[in-house]
Amino acid sequence: MIGKLTGILSDKNPPQVLVDCGGVGYEVQVPMSTFYNLPTSGEKVSLLTHFVVREDAQILYGFQSAEERAAFRELIKISGVGPRTALSVLSGMNVGELSQAVTLQEAGRLIKVPGIGKKTAERLLLELKGKLGADIGASATLINDAQADILQALLALGYSDKEAAAALKALPADVGVSDGIKLALKALAR
Template sequence: MIGRITGTLLEKTPPTICVDVGGVGYEIDVPMSTLYTLPETGAKVTLHTHLVVREDAHLLFGFANAGERSAFRQLIKVTGIGARIALAVLSGMSVSELAQAVTLQESARLTRVPGIGKKTAERLLLELRGKLGADVGAVIHAVPDNQTDILNALLALGYSDKESMAALKQLPQGVGVSEGIKHALKALAR
């Protein structure tokens, strides 16, 4: 397995780049998120890689960090998701956005990625749940402080992460904690 490549960036032709390592040019497919972080051609570059060996080809995929590579590896384990679709997902959203979408079970966010339909998005949500490292704590830090208290109250009352976040989105801006809880409970009762 080729786990990492360091060399000179020769060319960028999205989604493929070419990296010269000791006189050998490696063609590496990368997500757009990695492509945007690459230096100009001629500069030294280091990529975390994943090698896919098939009967008809050896394909090398590169990533700016280990987190992207780990997410890619989780994605290609999902039934019906190949390397190209996994690259499209990582090109369309960051790893943290993907983890948050999976945690909150938001299939609509995944269907915005080209090549992901409703059924595929639902399969991704089902098979990736708990595997990308996102948890309610990470989601809580993404909302303002007073909404964190409201979210914690709803979770303590037994509402799911998804229901609680949906209720938070319906709250007016700058609402206080007690008023926010009342509004959220009304919204959840509908």
């Protein structure tokens, strides 16, 4: 029903923002990834939205990108995953990281998100498989087995998802696992 809001950002109180559109203030729930990229209060803002009507409430969810909104919509289609859980997932990881976790079937990355247990993480991986990459065109590209092993090794060594992904991108496509790990560690040491 309401697909987009453009107006003045009146108030920011995580995870909720108030957008003044021509004198009408809309309370919008946003993931933290969107919240951190919002302008300061009093400035113009534009958010893509998803409107949820329940028996006891009408809630508007806002997103900075179409990819985030599409991921949110895929998440809430899953049995047992409501809008609040979907918002939590998108607050804990960006769409590219979520897509990569689904592609590599890494439940451990999803369990790190507050409110996501082992069973929910496994259900998310199962239900989202093949949906995020095709529908969203996420930044996580399809990677081969050697690259997946290198990524797992870097994560196991304590590097963040971003650091490991950046090191992986810098490697040649046909590199072997042991050579790839060595090259990635050299790149990360700089």
